[in-house]
Amino acid sequence: MSVLEIRNLHASVEDTEILKGVNLVLHTGEIHALMGPNGSGKSTLAYVIAGHPHYEVTEGDILLDGESILDMEADERARAGIFLAFQYPVAVPGVSVANFLRTAVSNVRGYTEKAREDDSSVIGSNLMPMREFRKELNRKMKEFNVDPSFARRYLNEGFSGGEKKRTEVLQMAMLEPKFAILDESDSGLDIDALKVVADGINKLATPDRGFLLITHYQRILDYVKPDYVSIFYDGRIVQTGGPEIAHMLEERGYSWVEEEFGKSKATA
Secondary structure, eight states: OOEEEEEEEEEEETTEEEEEEEEEEEETTOEEEEEOOTTSSHHHHHHHHHTOTTSEEEEEEEEETTEEOTTSOHHHHHHHTEEEEOSSOOOEEEEEHHHHHHHHHHHHTTHHHHHHHHTOOSTTTTSOOHHHHHHHHHHHHHHTTOOGGGGGSEETTTOOHHHHHHHHHHHHHHHOOSEEEEESTTTTOOHHHHHHHHHHHHHHOOTTOEEEEEESOSGGGGTSOOSEEEEEETTEEEEEESTHHHHHHHHHOSHHHHHHHOOOOOOO
C-alpha cells in the first residue's frame, strides 16, 4: 500500500496565499472526493501536488510513501507515480496522441533514463519499442472505449469536451500511476460522456491506485463511489465524511459552508 500525505500545506501565487493549511491522507485503493465552490483553491491544490512551477509552497509538505516530493520537478513526480488530469486539457497541434503517449510512457517507465545510461546512439532507442507500445495502446483503447482513430489525431486539437476527458483517462491507463488527481473531470460533459469517463475511472480504481477526485457537483459520484468526501473552502479542508457529504451539498448548496466557515477570499 502506498500513501500520499499532505501536511499543513500552504501555497501562494504572486504573493497571494491560496492554500492555507491543507491536511489530507490518501491511500492506494481509496477514492477521495474533494468538493467546494469556485475560488476555494481546489485546482491550486491539484497543481501544487503535481509540481506546477507557478505556485510557491511556503509551509508544510507533500509526502509520497514517507518521502517529501517538494524538491521534485513535475516529470520526476510523474515517474514517482503522480498523475494529474486537467480540467481544461490543452491542444498540442502537430503531436499525435500516439506519439505523445509513447514519449510519456517511455519516460515514466524508465526507457529514456536507461538509454542515457547505455549512451546508445540508435535513433528511438530511448522509447518503448513500437510493437510493444502499439499492442498495449490498442488493447487499452478498446478497453476504455476510445476510438482507434484518436491515435492519429493531434492531441486534443478539435476534440470535444468528452473526447478530451476520454483521452485523459487513456493517458492514465497507459501511465499507470499510484495516485491520480482528477481536476473536475466531469466539467462540461453530457451524460453519455460522463458515464464513459466514470466507467474508465472505475476500471482503474484498483487496490494499487488512489484517486483524489475534485468536483463541484454530486452527479459524477452517482457513477464513481467515493470512500471519503471532503469540503474544501477558503484554501483548506473544513469537513470530511462519507458519501452523505456529497448528497448534503447537492441538497443545500455551498451557501451554508460560507456562513459556517467564513467568507472565502481565495482564488483558484
